Amino acid sequence: MTTVLERVRSGREAAGERWRGAPRWVRWALLVAVIAFFYALPNREFYQYLGPIPTPGANFTQVLFTVSIYVLLAVGLNIVVGFAGLLDLGYFGFFAVGAYTVAVLTSPSSNLKTLWPWLLVVPLAIGLTMLSGVMLGTPTLRLRGDYLAIVTLGFAEMIRIAAVSSEFLKGQRGFNQIPHPPGKYADGKPFFGVLDARPYYWLVLTLIILVVIGVRNLTHSRVGRAWISIREDEDAAQLMGVPTFKFKLWAFASGAAIAGLAGALFAGKQNFVNSQNFELLNSIIILAAVIFGGSGNIVGAIVGGGLVAYMIERFRGIELFGVELYEYRFLIFGLVLVVMMIFRPEGLIPNRRRAAEFKDRRKEVIVGE
Amino acid sequence: MLLEIEDVSLLYGRIQALHGISLTVAEGEIVALIGANGAGKSTTMRAISGIRPIATGSIRFEGEDISKLRADLRVRRGLCQAPEGRGIFPGMSVLENLDMGAYTRRDRAGIAEDLARVLDLFPRLAERRKQAGGTLSGGEQQMLAVGRALMSRPKLLLLDEPSMGLAPMLIQQIFDIIKEINEQGTTVLLVEQNAQQALARAHRAYVLETGKIVKTGTGAELLHDPAVKEAYLGVA
Ligand SMILES: Nc1ncnc2c1ncn2[C@@H]1O[C@H](COP(=O)(O)OP(=O)(O)OP(=O)(O)O)[C@@H](O)[C@H]1O
Ligand SMILES: [Mg+2]
Numbered sequence: 001m002t003t004v005l006e007r008v009r010s011g012r013e014a015a016g017e018r019w020r021g022a023p024r025w026v027r028w029a030l031l032v033a034v035i036a037f038f039y040a041l042p043n044r045e046f047y048q049y050l051g052p053i054p055t056p057g058a059n060f061t062q063v064l065f066t067v068s069i070y071v072l073l074a075v076g077l078n079i080v081v082g083f084a085g086l087l088d089l090g091y092f093g094f095f096a097v098g099a100y101t102v103a104v105l106t107s108p109s110s111n112l113k114t115l116w117p118w119l120l121v122v123p124l125a126i127g128l129t130m131l132s133g134v135m136l137g138t139p140t141l142r143l144r145g146d147y148l149a150i151v152t153l154g155f156a157e158m159i160r161i162a163a164v165s166s167e168f169l170k171g172q173r174g175f176n177q178i179p180h181p182p183g184k185y186a187d188g189k190p191f192f193g194v195l196d197a198r199p200y201y202w203l204v205l206t207l208i209i210l211v212v213i214g215v216r217n218l219t220h221s222r223v224g225r226a227w228i229s230i231r232e233d234e235d236a237a238q239l240m241g242v243p244t245f246k247f248k249l250w251a252f253a254s255g256a257a258i259a260g261l262a263g264a265l266f267a268g269k270q271n272f273v274n275s276q277n278f279e280l281l282n283s284i285i286i287l288a289a290v291i292f293g294g295s296g297n298i299v300g301a302i303v304g305g306g307l308v309a310y311m312i313e314r315f316r317g318i319e320l321f322g323v324e325l326y327e328y329r330f331l332i333f334g335l336v337l338v339v340m341m342i343f344r345p346e347g348l349i350p351n352r353r354r355a356a357e358f359k360d361r362r363k364e365v366i367v368g369e
Numbered sequence: 370m371l372l373e374i375e376d377v378s379l380l381y382g383r384i385q386a387l388h389g390i391s392l393t394v395a396e397g398e399i400v401a402l403i404g405a406n407g408a409g410k411s412t413t414m415r416a417i418s419g420i421r422p423i424a425t426g427s428i429r430f431e432g433e434d435i436s437k438l439r440a441d442l443r444v445r446r447g448l449c450q451a452p453e454g455r456g457i458f459p460g461m462s463v464l465e466n467l468d469m470g471a472y473t474r475r476d477r478a479g480i481a482e483d484l485a486r487v488l489d490l491f492p493r494l495a496e497r498r499k500q501a502g503g504t505l506s507g508g509e510q511q512m513l514a515v516g517r518a519l520m521s522r523p524k525l526l527l528l529d530e531p532s533m534g535l536a537p538m539l540i541q542q543i544f545d546i547i548k549e550i551n552e553q554g555t556t557v558l559l560v561e562q563n564a565q566q567a568l569a570r571a572h573r574a575y576v577l578e579t580g581k582i583v584k585t586g587t588g589a590e591l592l593h594d595p596a597v598k599e600a601y602l603g604v605a
Pocket of ligand 2: 410411453
C-alpha cells in the first residue's frame, strides 16, 4: 500500500519537475491550450464530443457557471487560508454581502427603489464586502487562536439569519429582476441573460484569470513573503519586522473582496436572490475545496474548487444500486476528504513550501527558486 | 546608553513573570542575562522585542521610549531578536529565511554584503542554502536563527539561548561567533543557561531570579562570585 502511494507520489513529483524544467514556450503553449479549452467548453458543438464530462442530470453550461463561481471563491479563500494561514469558516457570508448589495440596490422588489444598473453597483458591492471584512478582522485578527474561526462562523450565520428574517432583505420571497451586465450582440439582443449562461461563464472565467494574475504578482512580492512568514510562524514574522496585523487584515479583506465580486456576479446571473442561497454548508464546502486542492497553491485552489463543485453536480442523474448518487453527494465528499487527509494532508497539488511544512523532517526537502 | 530598562513588570494573565527589573546595555557591549529555568529571561527578551506588552516601567532605546511601540517597528529601529526555540520558517529555504531577516531593509547592496558575511560566519548554512528550514538539524537551525537576526543589521542583537541543544564543539563555535559579531560592531544582549561560557565572554552580566534582578557585575566578577558559582556554574 505504502509503496504504491510512494510511487504515485514520486510520479507526481516527477511531473512537477518536468513542468518546472520545461522550456518557457512549452509552458506558455500548454497554458494557452488549457485556457482555450475552458473558453470553448460551454459550447455544445464542443462538449458533445467529450464523452462523460458533460453532466447528464443538469444543463452543462449552467453547471459550468456554478463551477466557475466556486473556482473564483476558492481562489479568494486561498489567499486567506492558504497564504496567510487564517481560518475563515464563514467565507460565504461575504459572498452573501456582495449578492445582497447588488440585489438591494438594483432590484425593483427592493424597498430602496434605487434601480441602479448592475455595473455601477459591482464596485460598491466589492467595497462593502471589503469593509465588512475590515470591520470583522480589526478586532479579531489582533488576537491569536481560534477567535477568527468563531467570529467568521458567527458572521456568516448572522447574515443568513438576517436574510431569512428581516423584512428589508425579503427572506424567502427574495429580490427578483436583478439586472444583467450591459452589452449587446450585433442584432441588438442583450449579451447577458437568464437562458444562456455562456456569457456569464466567460465573464467569470476572464475575471478568474485577472484575479489569478493579480494574486500571483502579490505572492511573489513582499506582501506574499509577509503572508507566508505569518502562516509559518507569526511570532517570528513579527520579530523580523513584519507588521503582522496589517498583513493579516489585508489578506482577510482582499479575500472578502473577491467573494463580494463573486456574489455580485451570481446575483446578476440568477436574476434573483433569496435567503436559500447562503447556507452554512457552502462555506464549509469551499474551505474543504481549498484544502482538498492544496491550500497555499493557486493552481491547487482552482483545481480543488472546480473539481468539488463539478463532482457534486456530476452526481445528479447517476444511479447506483437503485439510489441516486446526488442524494449522497456530501457523504461521498466527506469520505473523500477523510481519505485525503490520511494519505495526502497537504492537498492534491500542494504548495512546495506547504508540503515542506507538512513533511518537516521526514525527508530531505529542497526548496528551490 | 543603547538600551535602558527601568522597573519593568510583565504579566501573563494573572501570573506576574517580571517584578520591576532594571538593566542597561551600552553600545558595543556583550551583556549576559543568566538565571534558572523559569526565572524570566525569555520573558525579559519578549518585553524588549515587544512580543509581549509590559505592565509597568519603561524601555528606552537610543534614549527614546519604545515601551508602547509595536514589535515590528522596534525591528526597524535596530532591535532584532533570535527567539528561544529558534522560530525558523520551516517551509522557507535557508536563503529565504535569511532574506526574511532583511525584511525591513531595502538597500540591496547592503543586504548582499550582509548575506555574504553571514554565509561566511556560518559555512554550514552556505552548504545548505536551498534546504528547507524545517529540515535542518537543531544546531543548523540555531545558526540560521542567529544569522537571520544579523541580516536586519541590528544595533542591538537579542539572543535567547543560542547554544541550546548544541554539541560542545558547536557551543564553543557559536560563542566565538558571537564574540566576532560583537567585535564587528554589534551590541549583544545574551540569555544563556550556559553561564560559564556566557560570563567568560560578556562585558557585564545580570542574574535573574524569579522575575527579579538579584545581582550584577562584570562577567569576570560574576564568574568568580561564590553564590553564582554554586547556583549556576555547578561548582560547589
Ligand atoms: N505564555 C505564558 N503564559 C503564562 N505563563 C508564562 C508564559 N510564558 C512564560 N510564563 C511563565 O513565566 C515565567 C518565566 O518564563 P520564561 O520563559 O521567561 O523563563 P526563562 O527564564 O526563559 O526560562 P528557561 O531558562 O527555561 O527558558 C515562568 O514561570 C513561566 O512559566
Ligand atoms: Mg527561556
